[in-house]
Amino acid sequence: MADQHKIVLHGSRRSPFVEKVYRGLMLKRLPFELHEPHTFQDLRRHNPTTGKMPALELDGQLLFDSTFILRALDAHQPSPPLLSADPLIAAQQRLIEDWADESLYWYGLALRWTIPANAKRALQAFVSVAPRLLRPLVKLMAPRLMRSQIRAQGTGRLPADLLVRELDGHLAALVKMIGRGPFFFGLDQPSVADLAVYGQLFFLYDKATPEGQATVENHPALTELCLRLDVMTD
Ligand SMILES: N[C@@H](CCC(=O)N[C@@H](CS)C(=O)NCC(=O)O)C(=O)O
Known part of the structure; x- marks a missing residue:
């Protein structure tokens, strides 16, 4: 990964899971780039664990699965929180x-x-x-x-x-x-x-x-x- 501080969302917005993360990033006002994968090999490269999209580059780490990604975003940028305090x-x-x-x-x-x-x-x-x-x-x-x-x-x-x-x-x-x-x-x-x-x-x-x-x-x-x-x- 070239720039450790850059947030990159890998996926196509036609995927409901990519859209979920895209909107989460927007909600937290985090600047990011969206990179569309072109082949299944692209998906596997960004997410060797499950080979699915989305994947997210955050803090020099490569994250996968929309649920795990949103949890990591909450830790990275707690405001606004994505889970209730109750x-x-x-x-x-x-x-x-x-x-x-x-x-x-x-x-x-x-x-x-x-x-x-x-x-x-x-x-x-x-x-x-x-x-x-x-x-x-x-x-x-x-x-x-x-x-x-x-x-x-x-x-x-x-x-x-x-x-x-x-x-x-x-x-x-x-x-x-x-x-x-x-x-x-x-x-x-x-x-x-x-x-x-x-x-x-x-x-x-x-x-x-x-x-x-x-x-x-x-x-x-x-x-x-x-x-x-x-x-x-x-
Ligand atoms: N539980 C995963 C599901 C992701 C998922 O199913 N993504 C689909 C696109 S909508 C995918 O990448 N499919 C490619 C494949 O199954 O190889 C998440 O929340 O990120």
């Missing part, structure tokens, strides 16, 4: 963060890859950012790889109408947890919970998945949360 609220914020990353994410993926019209669009988007030489391989492998992961996780086995109904119910539950708002648990300041849910809502609210867009639109409290976070992190 231990019960902080515990709930952590669980919402983990649920958004590990469960809600798969709804976005299943809507993209198991509904044929969406899968066509998702593949086009995937192929368009791949290096030209690799495009035929990506076209062949990406749908198989994605579908097998989503099936193994479970959401990929659900019929589309059930998937959308469940998603809608989960989003309604999130609205209850926002309470009087503007952020989760009726707080004035966003936390790791708001950042993680924001990333996933942005992934669902995409023209690639019209069902995701319509479901998010059913819950204005969620779109309001996103707009507030947008304003604070612009």
Whole structure:
């Protein structure tokens, strides 16, 4: 790493996890550079542990995983804090963060890859950012790889109408947890919970998945949360 003081976020903002970290850095007013990886080798170089994005260069260290990265950012720059000082609220914020990353994410993926019209669009988007030489391989492998992961996780086995109904119910539950708002648990300041849910809502609210867009639109409290976070992190 050339400059120990420079913060570099490696990843594409099309990833909900990169967007979560991007907004966290903006919230803390930390100057940083965004570097887009071009190949899987790039991902592995920046994150040899899991090979996924995001990765972050911070204080001469190479960090991985959006959750670990936000924790490290809180230690590096404690203000504004990303977890409540109240231990019960902080515990709930952590669980919402983990649920958004590990469960809600798969709804976005299943809507993209198991509904044929969406899968066509998702593949086009995937192929368009791949290096030209690799495009035929990506076209062949990406749908198989994605579908097998989503099936193994479970959401990929659900019929589309059930998937959308469940998603809608989960989003309604999130609205209850926002309470009087503007952020989760009726707080004035966003936390790791708001950042993680924001990333996933942005992934669902995409023209690639019209069902995701319509479901998010059913819950204005969620779109309001996103707009507030947008304003604070612009
Ligand atoms: N738990 C990880 C998940 C990151 C993740 O799944 N990133 C996806 C992009 S949205 C990725 O890099 N996938 C590439 C791969 O699986 O090889 C985090 O929070 O950072």
